[in-house]
Amino acid sequence: MTTSTRRPALVAALALVLAGLPSLAGCSSDDSSAEETVEQRAPIETLSLERTRFEDVLELNGEATALNDATLSAEASGTVLSIAEQGAFVEAGQVVARLESGEEEAAVEQAKAQLETARSRLELAADSYQRQLPLYRDSIISALEFEQVRSERNQTRASVNQAEAQLASARERLANTRIRAPFSGTVEERMVEPGEQISPGQQVARMVDIGRVEITANVPERYANNVQRGQSVTVEFDTYGASPRRGQVTFVGNTIDPQSRTFPVEVEIPNSNRQIKPEMSGTMKIPTRTLEDALVIPRTAVERDEEGTNVYIVERRRSDTTGAVGTGGVPVVDVRSVTLGPTHEQKAVALSGLNDGQEVIVSGQGNVAAGDTVRVTQRYQTIEAATTPVEESENI
Numbered sequence: 001m002t003t004s005t006r007r008p009a010l011v012a013a014l015a016l017v018l019a020g021l022p023s024l025a026g027c028s029s030d031d032s033s034a035e036e037t038v039e040q041r042a043p044i045e046t047l048s049l050e051r052t053r054f055e056d057v058l059e060l061n062g063e064a065t066a067l068n069d070a071t072l073s074a075e076a077s078g079t080v081l082s083i084a085e086q087g088a089f090v091e092a093g094q095v096v097a098r099l100e101s102g103e104e105e106a107a108v109e110q111a112k113a114q115l116e117t118a119r120s121r122l123e124l125a126a127d128s129y130q131r132q133l134p135l136y137r138d139s140i141i142s143a144l145e146f147e148q149v150r151s152e153r154n155q156t157r158a159s160v161n162q163a164e165a166q167l168a169s170a171r172e173r174l175a176n177t178r179i180r181a182p183f184s185g186t187v188e189e190r191m192v193e194p195g196e197q198i199s200p201g202q203q204v205a206r207m208v209d210i211g212r213v214e215i216t217a218n219v220p221e222r223y224a225n226n227v228q229r230g231q232s233v234t235v236e237f238d239t240y241g242a243s244p245r246r247g248q249v250t251f252v253g254n255t256i257d258p259q260s261r262t263f264p265v266e267v268e269i270p271n272s273n274r275q276i277k278p279e280m281s282g283t284m285k286i287p288t289r290t291l292e293d294a295l296v297i298p299r300t301a302v303e304r305d306e307e308g309t310n311v312y313i314v315e316r317r318r319s320d321t322t323g324a325v326g327t328g329g330v331p332v333v334d335v336r337s338v339t340l341g342p343t344h345e346q347k348a349v350a351l352s353g354l355n356d357g358q359e360v361i362v363s364g365q366g367n368v369a370a371g372d373t374v375r376v377t378q379r380y381q382t383i384e385a386a387t388t389p390v391e392e393s394e395n396i
Helices: 001-038 102-137 143-175 390-395
Strands: 042-048 050-071 076-081 095-099 178-180 185-190 201-222 232-236 242-252 264-272 280-296 302-305 310-318 330-337 337-343 349-352 359-363 374-380
Touching: 001 143, 042 185, 050 264, 050 337, 076 232, 095 201, 201 280, 232 264, 264 280, 280 359, 330 374, 359 374
Parallel strands: 042 374
Antiparallel strands: 042 359, 050 201, 050 280, 076 095, 095 178, 185 201, 201 264, 232 242, 232 280, 242 264, 280 349, 302 310, 310 330, 310 359, 337 349
16 A cells, blocks of 8 residues: 555656646756846946036147357457367356457557556555645746646546556457357257367357256137246156156236237246256146046047037946836946037047946947947046056056
């Protein structure tokens, strides 16, 4: 009885197990299909929007010039006896070139002798005047005689003044045979060589000091109220591998060029390592305004078409039939029309169309459309991270 009673129960249990196998197999197949669907979604990268500080910067192409760059010319004629070597550093006031000066030295000595003679005569005349003055007051000598004594004293005094002027002139002519450095710098070029005969006004050498350089640029007239003297500026020389320099605006032009509709601006920057050379081109970056509470997005996230400017965002929608938006769920693409404000380098300010906390697609938006489900491979939290090239981020 026992064996016959258990057999129908076992058969029934076996039948139930076999009936459930297709269902289990179907579940496994559905899970595999769902996994394949996630992997097949278009990969994208997003930025979580947060309000931040944005500095609007005016970029201008400028050219470097040395603050001290002078061509030295001769003030006297004569034969060049010596001149500093090209590339030599010369302190301010030191002799750069020397001319033959024999005649000028002799003229100085002669002027000194004439001055000594004139001073001796003045002493005698002054002594005679002092001795004759009491006699004139006592009416011992006539007025005519005393006037002759006073006239001789005045003439000898004038002779001393003339001799002093002649000595000063002779010394100046002698000094002109020495061409001195007006500032400390390097002899960039020699225009004459020892033994050459030169004349007044002839160029002798060029001196340059690049310890501080000046960058000049032309600013569009619409920025006339944004650039002021003393304003802080950054200048970059990326082409030459030189480090960025901080400087100040030293000059702002007051007139507008009628052809280019620009005005000139000059910025002085330090150059102690002498990396920046005259005529080098650099990019001048002048801050014009600051937005303290802006929604900033990468410029690469912006798509333009005939209807305007758009940005793709990701919304998290629940997988149920309602499709409601929430913090969790399936990432689905949507499109927002935006209005852009100021831009600088890789960043742009979104004035309208976006809100805090939204996820903006910053990479991969060219492969998706509104309503597509996507796979977020990278979610950036700051605009700096979203705009940093891969090569740079790997080196940091």
